[in-house]
Amino acid sequence: MPSPGFEKRASDRTLLVVEDDDDIRETLVSLLSMEGFRVTGCSNGHEALTWLRASPKPDLILLDLRMPIMDGWQFRVAQKGDPQLASIPAIALSADSTPKAAAIDAEAYLRKPVDYDTLLDTIDRLLVASEHRDLEVRLAQTDRLTSMGTLAAGAAHEINNPLAYVLLNLGYVTEEMQKLLVDCGAAAGESTLLGARAREVMLALEHARDGAERIRDIVWSLKTFSRPESETCVLLNVTRVLDAALAMVHNEIRHRAKLVKNYSEVPEIFANEARLGQMFLNLVLNAVQALPEDRALANEIHVTVECSGPDRIVVEVRDNGTGIPLQVRGRIFEPFFSTKPVGVGTGLGLSICHGVVASLGGDLTFESEVGKGTVFRVELPAAVRTIGAPPAAPRPERRISEAAPPASFVGRSRMLVVDDEPIVCFSLERLLAREGDVITATSASQALAMIQGGQRFDVLLCDLMLPEMDGSALHENIRKIDPAQAERMVFMTGGVFTVRARDFLETVKNKRLSKPFDVDALLSLVRGTLSDAAT
Ligand SMILES: Nc1ncnc2c1ncn2[C@@H]1O[C@H](COP(=O)(O)OP(=O)(O)OP(=O)(O)O)[C@@H](O)[C@H]1O
Ligand SMILES: [Mg+2]
Numbered sequence: 001m002p003s004p005g006f007e008k009r010a011s012d013r014t015l016l017v018v019e020d021d022d023d024i025r026e027t028l029v030s031l032l033s034m035e036g037f038r039v040t041g042c043s044n045g046h047e048a049l050t051w052l053r054a055s056p057k058p059d060l061i062l063l064d065l066r067m068p069i070m071d072g073w074q075f076r077v078a079q080k081g082d083p084q085l086a087s088i089p090a091i092a093l094s095a096d097s098t099p100k101a102a103a104i105d106a107e108a109y110l111r112k113p114v115d116y117d118t119l120l121d122t123i124d125r126l127l128v129a130s131e132h133r134d135l136e137v138r139l140a141q142t143d144r145l146t147s148m149g150t151l152a153a154g155a156a157h158e159i160n161n162p163l164a165y166v167l168l169n170l171g172y173v174t175e176e177m178q179k180l181l182v183d184c185g186a187a188a189g190e191s192t193l194l195g196a197r198a199r200e201v202m203l204a205l206e207h208a209r210d211g212a213e214r215i216r217d218i219v220w221s222l223k224t225f226s227r228p229e230s231e232t233c234v235l236l237n238v239t240r241v242l243d244a245a246l247a248m249v250h251n252e253i254r255h256r257a258k259l260v261k262n263y264s265e266v267p268e269i270f271a272n273e274a275r276l277g278q279m280f281l282n283l284v285l286n287a288v289q290a291l292p293e294d295r296a297l298a299n300e301i302h303v304t305v306e307c308s309g310p311d312r313i314v315v316e317v318r319d320n321g322t323g324i325p326l327q328v329r330g331r332i333f334e335p336f337f338s339t340k341p342v343g344v345g346t347g348l349g350l351s352i353c354h355g356v357v358a359s360l361g362g363d364l365t366f367e368s369e370v371g372k373g374t375v376f377r378v379e380l381p382a383a384v385r386t387i388g389a390p391p392a393a394p395r396p397e398r399r400i401s402e403a404a405p406p407a408s409f410v411g412r413s414r415m416l417v418v419d420d421e422p423i424v425c426f427s428l429e430r431l432l433a434r435e436g437d438v439i440t441a442t443s444a445s446q447a448l449a450m451i452q453g454g455q456r457f458d459v460l461l462c463d464l465m466l467p468e469m470d471g472s473a474l475h476e477n478i479r480k481i482d483p484a485q486a487e488r489m490v491f492m493t494g495g496v497f498t499v500r501a502r503d504f505l506e507t508v509k510n511k512r513l514s515k516p517f518d519v520d521a522l523l524s525l526v527r528g529t530l531s532d533a534a535t
Helices: 006-011 022-034 045-054 072-081 116-188 193-225 238-248 250-256 273-289 349-359 383-387 422-435 444-452 471-481 483-487 499-507 519-534
Strands: 014-018 038-042 060-064 090-094 108-111 234-236 258-263 269-271 300-309 312-319 363-369 373-381 413-418 436-441 459-463 489-493 512-514
Touching (some): 014 045, 045 072, 090 116, 108 116, 116 422, 116 519, 234 238, 234 273, 238 250, 238 300, 250 273, 269 373, 273 349, 413 422, 422 519, 459 471, 471 483, 471 489, 489 499, 489 519
Parallel strands (some): 014 038, 060 090, 258 300
Antiparallel strands (some): 234 269, 300 312, 312 373, 363 373
């Protein structure tokens, strides 16, 4: 008796019958087709090998042994020697009762005449066994992906601090060079040798800054896509998360297709950043993988963000690739369903996407035409309607103009920088020196001693993860002494949080800055806080 689920199993399995006797072959093909299998017949080993190399691989081979041209033994040797075919299991069927027949290298051996029920049982047993093997391989791949995520998050964390001061210093040197260039032009005329050299240096600096900013985007993406430790949801700008996903596959897209972005301004959504980012990444990767490699000039990926109603956001990822054949459209969201070779696709991408979109109360749909392309459409509710006004959700930073430092306050502002990396302190000090007086501390206790000693700061930039006393403990201590100063603390985060740090950030409204810094965003935030402090 075949096991439960036999009918469903039969309906999506392919068998190859290799048998030189026309009657037996045709009978087997027709009986097994009636069970629901897709069955192909070949009349000898050679014909079977040719067919196998040109067609999608069957799940199982029924193999006669004594055949003309290429017999079953020779076929099996050739099949095992071909890495693409070696793993397809076979049932040997033979009237031959010699030890040579019984010793055939096959998963099962049945003597002819074969009892039909025994044949069905054997087919079923082997298909179930290979299903288990496939599942194990896929689970191992999933495990590997998880470890890769953890590794990526760790690497991103380590890169953050050095990259933070690379960017800060590049920002500083660029600004200083710009001033020098102006002085140089004014003093000696634009066309002097000195002026030309200064412009060369400026260009080199711009390139270095571009490169460092690319690294920052990649590090940011790695943090986003590492496995989330918890499902913390915050207000998110969909376009920014989408751009991070695109940055991750920037290289693959660049070599394979033209990327066209069409972003409209849309409201924020309330979601988990890592999961949303992973969803976009999966859709974009699928689009890239659907584009033929040898057609780079004609390949296109269009990414659109727009509103589909007053409180609905639509993100579309459209490719002009292969399209999805009708017969697989019903299965693409199934976990582990993949038409890609092992090692390229695990078949988890769309099922993850489906889970993420469903958990956000959205819809994930697609349209596809074979040979023309595919569009995946993610429709998500905007934050306001779905969740009301979330009391605990951190509001995004208010927009601060990029204008010069506020002139409204009297006297020089005082800024405190607390970071256990002295170079980060030094680089911030140099960058912020134009905004006011910068005092640095490489530990929280040093900073606390200053406050206890009566010092007052308009902005306190504080690393969240500090040894001994961390940023949250420092905040708590300052709050007891001077609540207004505690409110002016800006927490610098490297992206990897302890549970304690994450919980803390959820309970306070203080502004945050991600390391490595975006120099413009850093200056805007500091200027905004200074101007708040002055009013
Ligand atoms: N843009 C697309 N164009 C053509 N086919 C697609 C596209 N997106 C998905 N598919 C089809 O859907 C299948 C399932 O996609 P899914 O993302 O779940 O898995 P995968 O891409 O095969 O593997 P993984 O995402 O785990 O690496 C793919 O194997 C492919 O056949
Ligand atoms: Mg995929």
